[in-house]
Amino acid sequence: KGKGRTSRIRRRKLCRSSEPRGVNESHKSEFIELRKWLKARKFQDSNLAPACFPGTGRGLMSQTSLQEGQMIISLPESCLLTTDTVIRSYLGAYITKWK
Known part of the structure; x- marks a missing residue:
């Protein structure tokens, strides 16, 4: 006999939490500069x-849950x-010439 519904839910949560996730890097200087560049060009x-x-x-x-059909x-x-x-x-x- 199985261990029951609560055990399955607990096991699923444990599996989900062990999935590899991305590490936020917005604090790094290159991304701060990129955000400034984007903002100067009217990126919201x-x-x-x-x-x-x-x-x-x-x-x-x-950083938020996405919904189907939502513009990202x-x-x-x-x-x-x-x-x-x-x-x-200036690279043009x-x-x-290189072509």
Whole structure:
């Protein structure tokens, strides 16, 4: 016979709590500078924090529960790094010569 419902619930909670989670790295200087750069380009702060994840490395971690269909992030065009923005930057001349 099984140990019962309470035992199963306790075991599930224990398993969930032992899952590897991301470690918040928003205190690091490079992320502080990134936030300043984003803010200067009209990015509105979200509930995401930079984190380091075991096995996959750096990424963004939600600080709140997410709902299905919820927008996670919206970046203004001024924050996007595209081939067009690179070509228009000071690097453009070097890249077009290199082709």
